[in-house]
Amino acid sequence: MCLSIPSKVVKIDKEKCTAVVDTMGVQREVGIDFIENEVKIGDYVLIHIGFAMNIIDEKEALESIETYKEILELMDKEERERAILEGDNCDGNG
Amino acid sequence: MALELKNLYDDFRDAKTIKALAKLIEEEATKLDRDINIMEVCGGHTHTIMKYGLKQLMPNNIHFIHGPGCPVCVMPKERIDHAFVLAMQEDVILCTLGDMIKVPGSRGSLQDARANGADVRFVYSPLDVLKVAIENPDKKVIFFAIGFETTTPMTAALLEHTIKKELDNIYFHINHVTVPEVMQELIDSRDEHVDSYNNQIDAFIGPSHVSVISGAKIYSKFANQYKRPVAVSGFEPVDVMEGVLMIVRQFVQNRCELEIQYKRSVTMDGNLNAQKLIDRYFEKRGLFKWRGLGNVPNSALKLKDEYSKYDTEVIYSDILPKEEIEDHKLCICGDILRGMATPNECQVFGTACKPSSPLGSCMVSSEGACSAYYKYGSLL
Ligand code: SF4
Numbered sequence: 001m002c003l004s005i006p007s008k009v010v011k012i013d014k015e016k017c018t019a020v021v022d023t024m025g026v027q028r029e030v031g032i033d034f035i036e037n038e039v040k041i042g043d044y045v046l047i048h049i050g051f052a053m054n055i056i057d058e059k060e061a062l063e064s065i066e067t068y069k070e071i072l073e074l075m076d077k078e079e080r081e082r083a084i085l086e087g088d089n090c091d092g093n094g
Numbered sequence: 095m096a097l098e099l100k101n102l103y104d105d106f107r108d109a110k111t112i113k114a115l116a117k118l119i120e121e122e123a124t125k126l127d128r129d130i131n132i133m134e135v136c137g138g139h140t141h142t143i144m145k146y147g148l149k150q151l152m153p154n155n156i157h158f159i160h161g162p163g164c165p166v167c168v169m170p171k172e173r174i175d176h177a178f179v180l181a182m183q184e185d186v187i188l189c190t191l192g193d194m195i196k197v198p199g200s201r202g203s204l205q206d207a208r209a210n211g212a213d214v215r216f217v218y219s220p221l222d223v224l225k226v227a228i229e230n231p232d233k234k235v236i237f238f239a240i241g242f243e244t245t246t247p248m249t250a251a252l253l254e255h256t257i258k259k260e261l262d263n264i265y266f267h268i269n270h271v272t273v274p275e276v277m278q279e280l281i282d283s284r285d286e287h288v289d290s291y292n293n294q295i296d297a298f299i300g301p302s303h304v305s306v307i308s309g310a311k312i313y314s315k316f317a318n319q320y321k322r323p324v325a326v327s328g329f330e331p332v333d334v335m336e337g338v339l340m341i342v343r344q345f346v347q348n349r350c351e352l353e354i355q356y357k358r359s360v361t362m363d364g365n366l367n368a369q370k371l372i373d374r375y376f377e378k379r380g381l382f383k384w385r386g387l388g389n390v391p392n393s394a395l396k397l398k399d400e401y402s403k404y405d406t407e408v409i410y411s412d413i414l415p416k417e418e419i420e421d422h423k424l425c426i427c428g429d430i431l432r433g434m435a436t437p438n439e440c441q442v443f444g445t446a447c448k449p450s451s452p453l454g455s456c457m458v459s460s461e462g463a464c465s466a467y468y469k470y471g472s473l474l
Contacts, residue, residue, distance in 0.1 A: 031221050048303070
């Protein structure tokens, strides 16, 4: 069960093979090993246990962010950050 | 937290669609001349089915069989004992993902190891291991890696980062398992002992996250060779319902195909970079013991020989226990993982075995069938 909130790429470090992504205001560093050659700043990606897995269509990304926004607004700051960070951590499931 | 959030999300979006799909499934199912057993391979699907009461929405000739797709549940005690022994070494920090920390081995769980002074850490991402290693240069940092194809490339990436950064204090204990081989084992073992199984597997709901990496192509032989339709489906209740509908239609129309329900992120070929990374560092193990299923050929990965200096199974081979361990006598996790029993058939389900005091791994993992039945049991 992954939340999979689309995250926007704000910085890319090719050398380290990582990027900084913004998930609804929460920023963090993720691995881009699997999409290194395709990914650009401004792309929306889905994150799975700390790695960007695939680039998704911007329109679709914005739509699902809208839905998540409504939900996240119901939470306080701490809850929100945790939900976002835990959201892409699905215990290595299938 | 993530789950509660999900709950809200689904509630206000999906109820109508689910009902509509249930109606379509029912209509199609009246055209069937026999019952169909659909195995949902992945624990994530089992949870969706239980949580949203999808089982109750099925017509009475469509049945779900829960499959073995929970990486924590299928880890045999032997492997957990390895983790325990490694964690108890003086100079070791053991890192792992998810619910692994709570699963009891024969010497206790990693949580127990921690209570005995071991430095066991839960990480959100394999990349966090890099940080732990850099901050603790005088310690050996061991990543106890579990999971299906979904997490294997991340472990490979961690090794690649380790090599590039020339870090010499990161090591691995690899427990990555693969989905198609275990699906094949389930079919073969049923075909061999037809009498002891009252439920054949007629079709599969394939896990979508695995397919994002490996591509849906890994399931094609189940449709082509084994004549079991497959629908690779997402984890939302709507996705699962649509997957079921696709399967039922195949039976009605006398087709047997591999279909992708979750087209948004799944392709036939998957993520080729991730596959390349896996091939660079990993190779097949001849045999791997699965909890409840026994040894399954070619169903797991290990580090290639040229990377054995990172492999704790090589480095610590002297101290890692080798004896075989039986599961708890009353625990029927094995039958559950084979799709032969459901959790409520276990004598101690909900009494001696609960999430707070689990006897078996299917109750520990949030992906496990027993924990799903316990959590959403009121729907039964
Ligand atoms: S309820 Fe507990 S003891 Fe029974 S099968 Fe499930 S995990 Fe095993």
